[in-house]
Amino acid sequence: MMAPTARSVETRERILAVAAEEFADRGYAGTSIGGIAERAGVGKGLVQYHFKAKVDIAVTLVQSAFAQAPFANVVSVNPPPRGVAAIVASIRAVSRAFRDNVRVRAAVRLVREYDIIPVVFPTPYVGWMAVMAQCLRDATDAGDIPPGLDFETEGWHLVATFTGVQETSQRLTQREDLPERIEEMLQRQLRLLGVIDPQRFL
Template sequence: MQVRAETTRRFLLETAAQLFDERGYAGTSISDISTLSGRTSGAIYFHFANKEKLALAVVEEHFATWPELIGQAKAAEVPALDRLVLLSFIVAEAFRENVVVRAGARLWMERKAIDTELPPPFVGWIETVTELMEEARTQGTLAAGIDPGSAALSVVYAFFGLHTVSDALERRRHIESRLHNLWLLLLPALQAEPGPAALLERVGLVRDRL
């Protein structure tokens, strides 16, 4: 019984995520979710007290995807800067392919319209990128004079800004190409011995093995 309930809850969450991603929070109703899912409104309310709680669940699931992706990148046996770039491509793929990730991002951007407190964004990303920058400095691959914390903040700003623009202009269809170009711009400033094309090629090979 518990397994069935969890399966139903997940199905409803993913259905809601599809509509939140396409229409936004204000443009999605419980009735819309009921129609798309084929479940009654009562069934939805059994699992989620209201639309706000459903939106919160989608955002929480969005954040819950990150630890596994971060672990996947950190486990790669390559230098820290390579792992940082690898992580960015892993996340880009998640944004493109995972509707819950996309919906969670959109809902957080629309948070002022949602009458519930949502988890704070980006904090974990800033910490993770800072750790990788500090490791790169220890390895001697980070350019002299680069402060890991400040650089991490700038990279996070650039990365998620790229996602926002790519989503608005092209629904992230070319996100990996845009990300590749962003790293060609950023890496010469970050690397102790600039070689952005070679690093991106190495990361591509690692991605092919994942």
Template sequence: MQARAGTTRQSLLETAARLFHERGFAGTSISDIGNASGLTSGAIYFHFSNKDALARAVVEAHFATWPELIERQSPADAPALEGLVRLSFAVARAYRDDPVVRGGARLWGERYAIDAILPTPFVGWIATARALLDRAREKGELAKRVDPAAAARSIIHAFFGMHTVSDALSGRADIEDDLTDLWHLLLPALLADPELTEDTLARAAAGATGDIDGEAVPRVRVDAE
């Protein structure tokens, strides 16, 4: 029974995320989610106390996507800058293709309409980029003139700014081309040997994936209060 309830909850979460992304928080009702999921409103309220709690759960599931992705895409035995680029492509694809990530992103943008405390974005990404740049410094991959702390902030600002523009202009359909252009600009300034730019970018883009051994990674479920 518990397993069935967990499966129902997860399906509901993904359906709600898709509708929140398409219609926004205000434009999506519990009835809409029920119709799309095949559940009654009562069944939805069994899992979530109200629409705000459901929205919060979608945003939390969005955030829960990242720790495993970070670990998988930037292993300690790989070049650190290549890991950073590889991670950026995996994240970009998630924002383009994953309904929970897309729904969570839109909901956070509409956070002032939601009566719930939502996680704070970006600070974790800045810390992750800083850690990878510090590792690149230790391994001699990073240009000596680069300050890891300042570079981490600038990279995350540029990366998520690019997402905003790409979403507005093409619904992120061109996100990988946009990201390639961004790294062509950034990598020569970051790498101790700028001649490695093309090889680093090619390996990272090819290696980034949302799967492990060809099997989809199960999504982390986040319980609502």
């Protein structure tokens, strides 16, 4: 099997970039192979050469978005933050991705519309919840949070609270106010978790 040429790779990436914008703006039902082809400046047949069907494009975008560092790990800095610092860094990084990365926005909308898409997507957020739970364990071990938390439950609520904040911001301001709303959320959540001197981490 021949390796793809640089031009083929560039065309495939252009198709994905345009498809992400279409899915983010129009949703799955409102997006078509023909519309993607037109916006990408290529023939419909070329889109189908790279992706047999619309659902294959959707799957590719979702898989690539949820494999990105803010969700899979925390943040890609060396040395990585731990404990409360890692929670803050992770939530801020995912917030930036939701606001600034159209592929992430497309993936989030596609996962939300799972009931009309003929494929099983990865379950969203569960990996991130596990990361948050581990960060809470680390924070307790470091003495930054008093003992006694249910780490899995609190990790779930951290991610669920973020999800609600970003969704509300999307509905009301197209996520323009998301950075300030996330900072408000972090201040509230760190107080609720009993973080000792939360301003150290903000």
